[in-house]
Amino acid sequence: MRELSLDQLRTLVAITDLGTFSAAAQALHLAQPTVSLHVSELEARLGAPLILRGARKAQPTAAGAVLVQRARRLLRDADDAVDAVQRHVEGRVGRVRLGSSTGVLVYLLPQVLKAMERTHPEIDVEVSILGSSDAMEKLAQGLLDVGLVASLQPPRAGIVLSHWRSDPMMAFVPSQWTVPKRITPQWLAARPLIFNDATTQLYRQTMEWFASAGLTPRARVELNYNEAMKSLVAAGYGATVLPLEHSNEASVHQGLKVVPLKPALTRHTAVVHRPLEAVDGATRNLLLTLAQFRQA
CATH class of the missing domain: 3.40.190.290 (D-Maltodextrin-Binding Protein; domain 2)
Known part of the structure; x- marks a missing residue:
């Protein structure tokens, strides 16, 4: 049995709100036969008429009104889901796990976190106090996203190290x-x-x-x-x-x-992380913020 289509539900809601098939077709940028097909397929799927045809203004039947009410919720949830994914992909929201030494934590990191809060308030930066070796190990294990470490670290496959401060x-x-x-x-x-x-x-x-x-x-x-x-x-x-x-x-x-x-x-300090193509948007935005505090 075929599942309900969000496109078909969107068409039904548009007809109800705008009053005609042609107005719904124009608003949704669809051909009018496509709009009619969406309604017919919904009615066939549910086994009940959903729109009163023949009236000057298209109106939902009792069954159609129930479906329109639920359809509004489904469409809103779908839009919210798409927006949540887009915000995550763009780095507007998310969580970043950052490892730092106590020295950096006291003086430099508060400035970084303040800048993150100002420009990316929905990104949660979770800070752990770690030595350089521990930070490198946790990064390799996938338990850390970004580390601030002493620059003299043995190279590791899949980990990018770049100078931050001297x-x-x-x-x-x-x-x-x-x-x-x-x-x-x-x-x-x-x-x-x-x-x-x-x-x-x-x-x-x-x-x-x-x-x-x-x-x-x-x-x-x-x-x-x-x-x-x-x-x-x-x-x-x-x-x-x-x-x-x-x-x-x-x-x-x-x-x-x-x-x-x-x-x-x-004392030279480096930023370490996985390659940019392997990190999410929130991590990329933290790296961009850290770059604002980089010394030449």
Whole structure:
């Protein structure tokens, strides 16, 4: 048995609303015989007359009125379904899973999320705090859509990595310390130190900086949350090496000094995602928003 056709139902509603077959044909851009055929097929399918013929104005029968009422609902739902799919395809609505380190999360990501809320209010960005390795693994497993990771990542098939930002690494020291204008590995290694967790790329990069001077210092404490590390520095517990992610760190965290390193050190951050042809519209719009905050 043939199912009801949305085109036939749309024709029936148009005849009811406009009063004639010819007016319905003109509004739907159909030939009048096609309009008549739609009604005839509906009547044959339901076994009942649906339109009173012969009157100056076409009117639905009792059965036709019941069907028109239901048809309006079906057509509205169909239009809503098409609009929902189009909004999803165009990236106007959806959910994006984003992985980010705590450092980026505190200063840079709020700006990105604010821009997304302003331009794409119906896209939900779900943020997870992840190290670079974990973000790459979850992306490969399909559990993440976009990651903000340290640039020094081994290449993976099916994952695109592009430069996002380069932030200078600085020495964060208690404000009461007397420090040189530029801090060397030798000077810093002689002080109590606070490092990132040994599993992080930031830790490895810091230790390579010390190793370039033939040093392998030990940390007084290891953490994986940059803001907590800065709080310990401000309390006089030790010094640390972190990216400068805020142009006025010393005023944000009173009790510490921010001093350049010698030799200089830079933290490079990349955006990782699947190829653009494999991601949805919401993910593409997040990538476009992230690109607005990219450094040359």
